Amino acid sequence: MKKLLPTSTVGSLPKPAWLATPEKLWSPWKLKGDKLLEGKQDALRISLQEQQLAGLDIICDGEQTRQHFVTTFIESLSGVDFENRKVVKIRDRYDASVPVVYGDVARRKSVFVDDAKFLRKQTNKPIKWALPGPMTMVDTLYDNHYKSREKLAWEFAKALNEEAKELQDAGVDIIQFDEPAFNVFFEEVNDWGMAVLERAIDGLDCETAVHICYGYGIKANNDWKKTLGSEWRQYEEIFPKIQNSNIDIVSLECQNSGVPMDLIELIRGKKIMVGAIDVATNSIETPEEVADTLRKALEFVDIENLYPCTNCGMAPLSRNIAQDKLNALTAGTEIIRKEFSL
Numbered sequence: 001m002k003k004l005l006p007t008s009t010v011g012s013l014p015k016p017a018w019l020a021t022p023e024k025l026w027s028p029w030k031l032k033g034d035k036l037l038e039g040k041q042d043a044l045r046i047s048l049q050e051q052q053l054a055g056l057d058i059i060c061d062g063e064q065t066r067q068h069f070v071t072t073f074i075e076s077l078s079g080v081d082f083e084n085r086k087v088v089k090i091r092d093r094y095d096a097s098v099p100v101v102y103g104d105v106a107r108r109k110s111v112f113v114d115d116a117k118f119l120r121k122q123t124n125k126p127i128k129w130a131l132p133g134p135m136t137m138v139d140t141l142y143d144n145h146y147k148s149r150e151k152l153a154w155e156f157a158k159a160l161n162e163e164a165k166e167l168q169d170a171g172v173d174i175i176q177f178d179e180p181a182f183n184v185f186f187e188e189v190n191d192w193g194m195a196v197l198e199r200a201i202d203g204l205d206c207e208t209a210v211h212i213c214y215g216y217g218i219k220a221n222n223d224w225k226k227t228l229g230s231e232w233r234q235y236e237e238i239f240p241k242i243q244n245s246n247i248d249i250v251s252l253e254c255q256n257s258g259v260p261m262d263l264i265e266l267i268r269g270k271k272i273m274v275g276a277i278d279v280a281t282n283s284i285e286t287p288e289e290v291a292d293t294l295r296k297a298l299e300f301v302d303i304e305n306l307y308p309c310t311n312c313g314m315a316p317l318s319r320n321i322a323q324d325k326l327n328a329l330t331a332g333t334e335i336i337r338k339e340f341s342l
């Protein structure tokens with residue numbers, strides 16, 4: 001019988017301090033060459049061990065082999081200049097130093113496939129692999145060539161689709177596309193964003209997910225959240241489009257968020273990764289708090305479709321806090337499993 005309420009994280013987990021400076025986004029590597037490759041693989045092993053110790057059911061790579069969830073993928077494409085970066089405002093919110101698109105973009109080689117094969121060899125549990133979504137990629141660079149967010153997004157979708165097919169063949173069970181930009185540019189999502197994402201999953205047999213959140217727990221995001229008022233209704237704008245798409249799973253931010261839980265009714269029938277762990281605070285959820293969020297979600301999600309998860313990635317947190325939060329996630333899930341087995 002399939003396990004009820006399979007638990008997982010959104011993707012990223014803190015890296016060991018010998019690999020990259022902790023509690024920092026875009027943290028530079030501390031190793032080089034062969035040592036870096038070996039270090040990344042060792043970090044991946046540790047991340048797997050920590051997820052298994054916490055009792056998670058679906059395993060991720062903890063994004064131990066990438067510097068950033070968007071730019072590491074873009075870096076491997078042709079047509080992108082990673083040396084001469086530009087500072088742009090991303091997600092309409094904060095400045096970031098990003099790569100520049102100067103020519104036709106294309107995927108020259110696989111990006112994460114070797115890493116996925118490596119993880120596949122280490123565990124028999126289902127594995128989930130995160131890729132950036134095309135719209136979020138477009139929103140994390142400076143385009144000096146296509147001069148059209150939509151055109152560039154279609155090109156990225158082609159590259160992502162090639163990568164996703166190889167990840168699937170490497171034994172990845174769920175491929176997740178991270179689209180925090182979906183929570184900001186509703187008109188574009190409805191115009192072309194969702195269609196482009198469907199191009200990225202075209203022809204895949206494995207399960208597919210889209211992760212839409214309010215961002216990592218960094219100051220710019222936390223400040224933005226304060227301006228959103230008591231009810232965060234962003235999801236409402238895009239859920240109808242998602243409901244009519246071929247995406248299997250939707251990963252959402254629910255813990256400590258202003259998202260009215262009943263919005264999830266709009267995507268009833270989809271599998272929902274319910275964020276029950278807040279990644280923007282160092283305080284550890286109690287198992288009861290996690291269970292409470294899951295209980296509320298269960299009013300709008302059939303239990304066989306509910307996947308307890310984190311709100312977002314945990315890369316910027318300390319390792320101890322991340323581990324305690326993973327333990328809280330599985331302990332809280334266990335409370336609900338017991339309730340439903342009675």
Ligand SMILES: [Zn+2]
Pocket residue numbers: 010180211212213214215216311312313
């Ligand atoms: Zn996120």
